[in-house]
Amino acid sequence: MSHRLRSTMVGLSAAALVAAGSALVTAPAHAATSATVTSLADSGPGSLRAAIELANASEPGFVIEFGIAGRIPLASALPAVTNEVNIDASGAPEYSTGGAPVVEIDHDGKAGLVFAQGSSGSSLEAVAVTNAGGDGVTIRSSEVLLDGNYIGITPAGVP
Numbered sequence: 001m002s003h004r005l006r007s008t009m010v011g012l013s014a015a016a017l018v019a020a021g022s023a024l025v026t027a028p029a030h031a032a033t034s035a036t037v038t039s040l041a042d043s044g045p046g047s048l049r050a051a052i053e054l055a056n057a058s059e060p061g062f063v064i065e066f067g068i069a070g071r072i073p074l075a076s077a078l079p080a081v082t083n084e085v086n087i088d089a090s091g092a093p094e095y096s097t098g099g100a101p102v103v104e105i106d107h108d109g110k111a112g113l114v115f116a117q118g119s120s121g122s123s124l125e126a127v128a129v130t131n132a133g134g135d136g137v138t139i140r141s142s143e144v145l146l147d148g149n150y151i152g153i154t155p156a157g158v159p
């Protein structure tokens with residue numbers, strides 16, 4: 001506790017001191033460790049974009065899961081992944097292990113998904129990445145796992 005804070009507390013009543021003291025020792029809020037995509041919208045609550053933004057602001061090891069299957073049409077490029085994040089659509093409804101992805105990220109000519117510096121240890125699993133302007137997935141970090149994805153191919157197997 002700083003000298004300035006101590007001298008300020010001297011003039012407080014006992015009740016105020018207890019209240020001030022409890023405020024000083026309040027446990028910090030814990031950052032989220034996972035998010036579930038529940039919307040096929042480009043942005044907003046439950047979107048993949050919102051989940052990536054949350055993951056980038058969280059501790060490494062963040063997990064993005066999918067509680068919905070279908071096509072996510074993008075109006076703009078997704079933010080780059082800048083933290084260790086596991087984007088895992090293998091738990092999406094209707095997905096069958098080893099089968100075609102049931103979640104499609106349609107980039108509509110925008111830049112593809114980027115795993116930027118700082119995303120080492122990340123993974124992308126069971127996702128179809130389509131219609132990217134350039135590379136569907138760009139990896140600028142080490143140890144990024146791609147597993148069970150269709151890059152440049154729709155879930156129906158069409159380029």
